[in-house]
Amino acid sequence: MKIITTVKEMQTEAEKLRRRGKIIGLVPTMGYLHEGHLSLIRIARKKADVVVISIFVNPTQFGPNEDLDKYPRDIKRDEKLASETGVDIIFYPSNEEMYPERYLTYVTVEKITETLCGTSRPGHFRGVTTICAKLFNIVKPHFAVFGEKDYQQAAVIKQMLRDLNLDMKIITGTIVREADGLAISSRNAHLSPEERQDALVLNRSLKFAEEMIQNGEKRAEAIIKTVKKMIEEKKSTRVDYVSVVDPDTLASLEKIEDKALIALAVFVGDTRLIDNRIVKV
Amino acid sequence: MKIITTVKEMQTEAEKLRRRGKIIGLVPTMGYLHEGHLSLIRIARKKADVVVISIFVNPTQFGPNEDLDKYPRDIKRDEKLASETGVDIIFYPSNEEMYPERYLTYVTVEKITETLCGTSRPGHFRGVTTICAKLFNIVKPHFAVFGEKDYQQAAVIKQMLRDLNLDMKIITGTIVREADGLAISSRNAHLSPEERQDALVLNRSLKFAEEMIQNGEKRAEAIIKTVKKMIEEKKSTRVDYVSVVDPDTLASLEKIEDKALIALAVFVGDTRLIDNRIVKV
Numbered sequence: 001m002k003i004i005t006t007v008k009e010m011q012t013e014a015e016k017l018r019r020r021g022k023i024i025g026l027v028p029t030m031g032y033l034h035e036g037h038l039s040l041i042r043i044a045r046k047k048a049d050v051v052v053i054s055i056f057v058n059p060t061q062f063g064p065n066e067d068l069d070k071y072p073r074d075i076k077r078d079e080k081l082a083s084e085t086g087v088d089i090i091f092y093p094s095n096e097e098m099y100p101e102r103y104l105t106y107v108t109v110e111k112i113t114e115t116l117c118g119t120s121r122p123g124h125f126r127g128v129t130t131i132c133a134k135l136f137n138i139v140k141p142h143f144a145v146f147g148e149k150d151y152q153q154a155a156v157i158k159q160m161l162r163d164l165n166l167d168m169k170i171i172t173g174t175i176v177r178e179a180d181g182l183a184i185s186s187r188n189a190h191l192s193p194e195e196r197q198d199a200l201v202l203n204r205s206l207k208f209a210e211e212m213i214q215n216g217e218k219r220a221e222a223i224i225k226t227v228k229k230m231i232e233e234k235k236s237t238r239v240d241y242v243s244v245v246d247p248d249t250l251a252s253l254e255k256i257e258d259k260a261l262i263a264l265a266v267f268v269g270d271t272r273l274i275d276n277r278i279v280k281v
Numbered sequence: 282m283k284i285i286t287t288v289k290e291m292q293t294e295a296e297k298l299r300r301r302g303k304i305i306g307l308v309p310t311m312g313y314l315h316e317g318h319l320s321l322i323r324i325a326r327k328k329a330d331v332v333v334i335s336i337f338v339n340p341t342q343f344g345p346n347e348d349l350d351k352y353p354r355d356i357k358r359d360e361k362l363a364s365e366t367g368v369d370i371i372f373y374p375s376n377e378e379m380y381p382e383r384y385l386t387y388v389t390v391e392k393i394t395e396t397l398c399g400t401s402r403p404g405h406f407r408g409v410t411t412i413c414a415k416l417f418n419i420v421k422p423h424f425a426v427f428g429e430k431d432y433q434q435a436a437v438i439k440q441m442l443r444d445l446n447l448d449m450k451i452i453t454g455t456i457v458r459e460a461d462g463l464a465i466s467s468r469n470a471h472l473s474p475e476e477r478q479d480a481l482v483l484n485r486s487l488k489f490a491e492e493m494i495q496n497g498e499k500r501a502e503a504i505i506k507t508v509k510k511m512i513e514e515k516k517s518t519r520v521d522y523v524s525v526v527d528p529d530t531l532a533s534l535e536k537i538e539d540k541a542l543i544a545l546a547v548f549v550g551d552t553r554l555i556d557n558r559i560v561k562v
Binding site: 007011015018019021100103104105106107108109110111112129130133134137138140159160162163164165166167249 | 288292296299300302381383384385386387388389390391392393410411414415418419421440441443444445446447448
């Protein structure tokens with residue numbers, strides 16, 4: 001496994017691989033790898049000749065009061081896990097390499113970035129689309145793999161690809177959960193034992209919402225109300241949002257006709273967690 | 282010479298050429314080719330195995346009150362000129378091909394787009410960077426050639442390349458002028474004989490400014506004042522801006538130390554023309 005830290009070396013390597021007809025698969029990560037990332041790497045491993053993961057805690061997708069500084073990092077452990085899972089190249093650049101002095105360019109996707117996490121994290125998706133555009137130009141992958149836990153992120157990246165005519169595919173991997181149902185996230189490391197227990201309500205309330213819909217409830221408002229109530233009964237939780245949207249356009253739904261995305265973000269203590277579920281009637 | 286109208290076909294062709302090790306040079310144009318474009322095509326011809334020009338009057342770089350509808354078009358003539366100048370491929374997409382329904386993504390370069398033409402044409406450079414990002418992803422060139430008449434445009438594109446890590450080069454071609462000094466532009470076609478005569482003041486005033494500087498004038502304000510006065514003496518002219526800026530950062534200069542870009546935009550009748558000159562002390 002190679003570790004590459006400069007844009008120039010990564011581009012030279014990528015160009016060489018492409019010239020040889022190799023299929024490059026990229027899994028962009030912020031490091032502190034967990035089973036969720038590893039599941040995405042395994043997807044890439046099946047489809048690519050060369051699997052690249054990027055490890056970069058991207059400052060432009062964090063707001064001024066968010067958890068950039070305390071975002072967990074452990075590159076040695078990441079290297080070991082990546083190597084064991086069959087990664088060929090880790091692209092691990094510095095902040096200065098990615099955002100040199102006089103950095104001025106941003107990629108923005110309108111509308112679908114203005115709901116869900118976009119509402120409570122202004123500028124977040126501009127940071128995500130910008131860093132992904134950069135990573136795609138650096139690693140030159142034939143496809144990139146994103147997790148469905150960040151459902152909106154994957155949708156926004158797909159829109160960017162289509163609009164900017166990036167000649168590559170996005171593949172998504174399903175949410176990986178702990179045995180008790182909590183969606184795996186690097187941020188789970190911040191939870192106290194009590195918070196960890198309270199956090200189970202995210203997945204449970206989504207499951208309950210699915211049952212409501214399958215039992216005939218079609219009104220988004222009723223579902224949102226129930227999910228919020230379930231979450232707020234826990235001691236350490238505070239709802240950021242609970243939304244029922246169209247899985248393609250991310251526009252709010254009033255009535256659930258055939259399918260819906262139920263997405264939520266919840267502060268558990270100081271830690272903001274997200275989860276979602278696609279429900280088909 | 283091939284004419285390609287779809288993104289998919291162009292990308293397939295570009296990928297095939299790159300796999301064979303061919304160097305692709307792109308000259309992006311809005312068509313109605315003139316000697317300025319042809320000079321850029323000749324530069325590309327010298328350095329590339331395959332010369333691609335794009336012809337696309339890009340709606341997103343025109344403001345609501347600008348001349349999108351009356352922008353001159355003549356594809357048959359363009360095909361003939363391109364073929365004679367050694368173009369291998371014309372990429373000639375429709376509006377729907379480039380901006381399909383639910384188009385939502387834009388590339389923005391900050392700061393250096395906020396002076397000169399950016400001030401009088403809000404949104405213009407967002408349109409330029411967005412279409413160029415798209416064209417670069419579609420044609421996959423090793424380099425693209427831009428004219429120095431749109432000095433700011435070339436500077437903005439270079440900044441975008443650097444920031445988004447696009448693995449290609451920008452080459453610029455010097456301004457091509459008519460025998461009497463008028464910078465060649467597709468928009469010159471709109472000038473009446475009297476306006477055509479008045480338009481000579483653009484180049485003449487820039488030349489005069491250069492002489493002032495070479496004769497010891499260092500104050501940008503004095504130069505701007507003189508140039509404006511020369512232009513406003515003509516009957517059909519109205520100054521949009523006259524600026525003296527740093528050629529690298531495009532920041533306004535008060536004093537000219539070693540080199541400066543003098544750039545101007547002038548309405549001659551209803552036609553907005555631009556011109557510029559780099560002056561070294």
